[in-house]
Amino acid sequence: MALLTACGGSDSRSGEGTTSGKAADKLLPAYVASTVAKPDLPSKNGSSAGFTSKVDLAALQASVPKKLGTGAPLKIMSPLWGTPPKDGCAYYKAVDAAAGTNVTWQNQDGNTYAQKLGAVLASSSIPDMVVVPSWILVSNKLPSAVNAKFMDLGPYLAGDRVKKYPNLAAIPSDSWRMSIFGGALRGIPMPSAPASFIMPYYRKDIFDRKGYSVPKSADEFLSWAKDATSAKAKVYACGDMSWVSGSIFGAAPGWNIDADGKLRYGIERPEYLEALEWTRKLFDAGVVHPDDKARTGDAGQRFTAGQILVFNSDSSAWYTKTAEQAHANPDFRIEAMDIFGADGGNPTLYASAPATIWSMIRKGASKATVENALAAADFAAAPYGTKERMLVDYGVEGTHYTVKNGVPVKTDQGNSEVINAWTMLAAPAPYFAHPDFPEIARKQAEWQQRMGAFMKKTSTYGMNIVEPTRYASLSSQFEQLQIDYVRGNKKLSDVQAAISTWRSSGGDKLRDWYKELLDKNGSGN
Structure with a gap:
């Protein structure tokens, strides 16, 4: 789940640590x-570049004049x-x-x-x-x-x-x-x-037809979701929103030195629990499709069928869904909501690896x-x-x-x-480049540019880190625990207890290890 991010990589004879900075x-x-080839939309704020003009296929150049193999x-x-x-x-x-x-x-x-x-x-x-x-x-x-x-x-x-x-x-x-x-x-x-953030996609054609406004806060989303859901008509507002709830609440993934100068892991921050609690509210309100709750089937197919109006995926879905539905459903329109801050302000987003x-x-x-x-x-x-x-x-x-x-x-x-x-x-x-749907490439690049303006780097950004093997399974329980909690099968106290156990079972010692690593290598941000 996107609320938790792990690192992989290595350095030194033991294979532990990282290599950064001058080394x-x-x-x-x-x-x-x-x-x-120059893109029509150069990279900005950490975005992908965008190519929206037609390419003269007859005039393509070779990037390397001779065969290297x-x-x-x-x-x-x-x-x-x-x-x-x-x-x-x-x-x-x-x-x-x-x-x-x-x-x-x-x-x-x-x-x-x-x-x-x-x-x-x-x-x-x-x-x-x-x-x-x-x-x-x-x-x-x-x-x-x-x-x-x-x-x-x-x-x-x-x-x-x-x-x-x-x-x-x-x-x-x-x-x-x-x-x-x-x-x-x-x-x-x-x-x-x-x-490259996970995108909250919505059915723009249905939003326009129903007169829905795109939500701009966590409360607005929940309110809209209740209005948009009709179990009788088998239409639900969304799938599982876990993949973007961390972004909405500004939950920093992995290890990061926070504004107060303290080094914390993602699960230790209040934003982590806030994101989980909001995701659970959606399940509790009955606005999440039953198959998403049961974790069966394909949320993307439910989205194109109009059974859910919002689903989360990576940037590629914007094009693949558009191309897939172009003939089968000519009225189909997919857009990505800008990620909003939970309170309706600007989001705090963290750069992808x-x-x-x-x-x-x-x-x-x-x-x-x-x-x-x-x-x-x-x-x-x-x-x-x-x-x-x-x-x-x-x-x-x-x-x-x-x-x-x-x-x-x-x-x-x-x-x-x-x-x-x-x-x-x-x-x-x-x-991004889609000769058959150049407008999608433009939208993908511009969305990343807008969201990239609110992007931060974590203290371990750009580092390939290998943790000591004694801590390898320390966080392994959290993915299933998150799945169970947001679906109402675990209590908040269960999550809090797991965080306490994580600390006492090695999390605090792992923090000391990361402190030493960052002191030695410098911060990624």
């Missing part, structure tokens, strides 16, 4: 911004959501030919990737390149395995060495800083925009393997408006997409082959 700066690749074989393991393309499919062949690579994909079901990754890291047989998401590192206690199994990429990428790979050089430095594990640069990041997914190269890989893996990552990180980006995202014209009114439209073969394998290896600086 980290020495490990980072030089930053050289891409100049291939030498054709050496390369095995890559990556999570994939959906049905994996067949080996040797036209899409894989085309990207390999353009990048100079020879990839054998070991795509694994994204829903069960944690188990697969854990098993692979525990074995002696590791693919040449492996995609590692942060949420799996944290929940499966894998940071020490990362240090043991993946190589230091500093000799290939640190400082000016990265300039051999121009697209990797254009990845923001904060994202590279998050890629330091065990005192070495081990990860190639997929950058995230700091203003600048990277949460990395690709890593196994220790012991040959120089040829490493260079081909980096060539693949550089190709995957090509910026918007380039030949490489077009190929990665759409495949081959005539095979995987056709052009209608200057806009690429995927064919059935494109939809079955051009899915999220190559895009997991690396990514350019964050951006």
